[in-house]
Amino acid sequence: MDYAFIVQAVDRDFNINRLERYLTICYTSKVTPLIILTKTDLIDNDTISRIIQSIQTRIKNVQVYAISNITKNGYSILQQSIEKGKTYCMLGSSGVGKSTLLNNLCGKDIMKTNTISQSTQKGRHVTSHRQLIILENGGIFIDNPGMREVGIADASEGLEKTFDDIYYLAAYCKFKDCTHTSEIGCVIIHAVEHGQIDRKSYENYLKMAREKAFFESTDAERRKKDREFGKMMKNYKKERKKYKF
Ligand SMILES: Nc1nc2c(ncn2[C@@H]2O[C@H](COP(=O)(O)OP(=O)(O)OP(=O)(O)O)[C@@H](O)[C@H]2O)c(=O)[nH]1
Ligand SMILES: [Mg+2]
Ligand SMILES: [Zn+2]
16 A cells, blocks of 8 residues: 545544544555545635644644545645555545545545434444545555544554654653653653643653553563463473373
């Protein structure tokens, strides 16, 4: 996969913490992310600008496209960015318009789409399987079902790239194993307090770093159990040989 369209609807789905999660997954998998904001027809231009600004204060070096699948606003710029022979996947919650966008891009209703449940305002997971679609201009797309949760696991590299300003500063921390949570003299805490690092971004980083640590610890535990089991089996075989049973 070359690129990922991280799709969020501007009305109620919009969430920068979640964007950072998707970014981390992309960077971990070495996929270049693009952020696609959909449903801009539902809000006014000022609000769209504010949303884009709020993204750009926290997320640098990622292209942001704001589009409407209804009015096709923003389509031409997005279409120009699509490269021939490159592969793209669609990431995002259910009901944000991933399949609608793809149908529009290829000019055919290949993917089934559906309306959002009026009572819950949530998508109903219309797409239930992956599907590959090749556009006329040669872009290769994979539509995915919407995601309910975006967990991160083995994501060292992804975290580093998503929060590169934090990792950059961390090199200057007093303690090599600084957790950047309460240590006196921690440069990260200092930077957050002085507005050089966005506080919400910092908090999201801590949360995701904890998740990663948790994953790694359980992974290490799993490996330890594997080793113990291996030892047990070896002993068992030795005993069996010795006592011939
Ligand atoms: N107002 C508005 N509605 C949109 C837009 N894009 C999609 N929708 C509507 O949102 C609903 C969900 O769209 P889908 O394309 O099925 O969403 P999806 O992301 O593929 O959802 P899953 O397949 O469940 O993951 C449909 O009723 C679309 O018509 C948009 O830009 N503006
Ligand atoms: Mg879909
Ligand atoms: Zn620190």
